[in-house]
Amino acid sequence: MSYSPKVFEKIKAQYEEAQLRVREEQERNIRQVREKIPGMSEIDDRLAATGVRIMDAIKNNRPGGIDAVRAENEELVRKRSALLRAHGYPEDYCDPHYTCMRCHDSGFENGRRCICMKRALFEAQAELSGLGALLKKQSFDNFSTEYYPDKEEAARLVHFCRKYAEQGVKQGENLMLMGATGLGKTHLSTSIARLAMEQGQSVVYESASNLFADFQYERFEKSRFDHSYDSAQKYFEADLLIVDDLGSEFSNQFTVATLYNLLNTRLNHQKATLFNTNLSAKELTARYDRRITSRILGEFTVFTLEGQDIRMQKLGLL
Numbered sequence: 534m535s536y537s538p539k540v541f542e543k544i545k546a547q548y549e550e551a552q553l554r555v556r557e558e559q560e561r562n563i564r565q566v567r568e569k570i571p572g573m574s575e576i577d578d579r580l581a582a583t584g585v586r587i588m589d590a591i592k593n594n595r596p597g598g599i600d601a602v603r604a605e606n607e608e609l610v611r612k613r614s615a616l617l618r619a620h621g622y623p624e625d626y627c628d629p630h631y632t633c634m635r636c637h638d639s640g641f642e643n644g645r646r647c648i649c650m651k652r653a654l655f656e657a658q659a660e661l662s663g664l665g666a667l668l669k670k671q672s673f674d675n676f677s678t679e680y681y682p683d684k685e686e687a688a689r690l691v692h693f694c695r696k697y698a699e700q701g702v703k704q705g706e707n708l709m710l711m712g713a714t715g716l717g718k719t720h721l722s723t724s725i726a727r728l729a730m731e732q733g734q735s736v737v738y739e740s741a742s743n744l745f746a747d748f749q750y751e752r753f754e755k756s757r758f759d760h761s762y763d764s765a766q767k768y769f770e771a772d773l774l775i776v777d778d779l780g781s782e783f784s785n786q787f788t789v790a791t792l793y794n795l796l797n798t799r800l801n802h803q804k805a806t807l808f809n810t811n812l813s814a815k816e817l818t819a820r821y822d823r824r825i826t827s828r829i830l831g832e833f834t835v836f837t838l839e840g841q842d843i844r845m846q847k848l849g850l851l
């Protein structure tokens with residue numbers, strides 16, 4: 534799995550922070566019981582000493598010696614637990630309290646990424662992609678073909694989208710989903726996003742109007758003294774860029790030029806782009822420059838979803 538460096542850094546910092554928190558909490562608890570419980574410091578010191586003696590016996594190969602020290606050590610641990618209980622503390626009060634017992638909050642188990650870290654990376658990636666909430670609800674697993682007039686055709690499309698997420702994105706292929714509102718274009722797009730991310734691809738998902746607003750801000754509104762992160766850069770960098778609702782933006786010369794430049798750059802770098810739109814091919818041509826439309830139609834696999842608004846069907850309104 535490969536994740537964007539930004540995601541990695543974020544998660545790495547989170548783990549370091551978590552480990553530090555655990556260590557600090559443990560030290561605080563140890564200090565506290567040593568202050569509050571008479572005899573605790575002495576037991577702690579003797580426990581530390583038995584530890585050293587066990588190591589010593591192992592090093593000097595005295596198996597008989599080890600048993601004696603080990604028994605002493607166990608006795609001390611028992612005393613310590615009893616003392617803690619007697620003063621109203623849980624027995625493990627002075628142990629490190631990790632969130633993940635598999636990797637002790639290191640993120641790694643036997644040299645491989647722990648399941649907790651895989652999950653954290655995936656979630657961070659999803660958040661960064663701009664579709665955190667949708668990803669929780671929508672996937673191929675809950676995409677139903679029952680509302681489409683041609684269910685076989687719908688099933689073929691779902692199959693194609695799955696393959697696209699698994700392989701097409703890596704190969705920089707492009708996809709265009711056309712069709713009226715409410716036919717599942719967004720559901721398919723988020724399902725693709727999710728699966729592509731699970732394959733380790735970086736994904737950015739944005740509505741056309743927000744995407745152009747970011748470019749507009751960077752180009753015209755941001756102060757030239759402001760060197761903060763370029764909010765439009767991610768649209769060039771993502772392995773998969775999903776633009777939702779192309780054509781819903783307020784279009785002018787700037788948006789048309791921006792779209793052309795973005796598309797061209799992504800095609801040249803063989804990065805995958807997915808558009809979904811309510812517009813027909815004819816409407817697209819009328820709205821955008823012919824250069825863009827011919828590139829889209831030439832470089833994209835185009836699917837048109839047919840049928841009636843699924844939300845309305847579910848509500849029984851059709």
Ligand SMILES: [Zn+2]
Nearest residue numbers: 633636647649
């Ligand atoms: Zn873990």
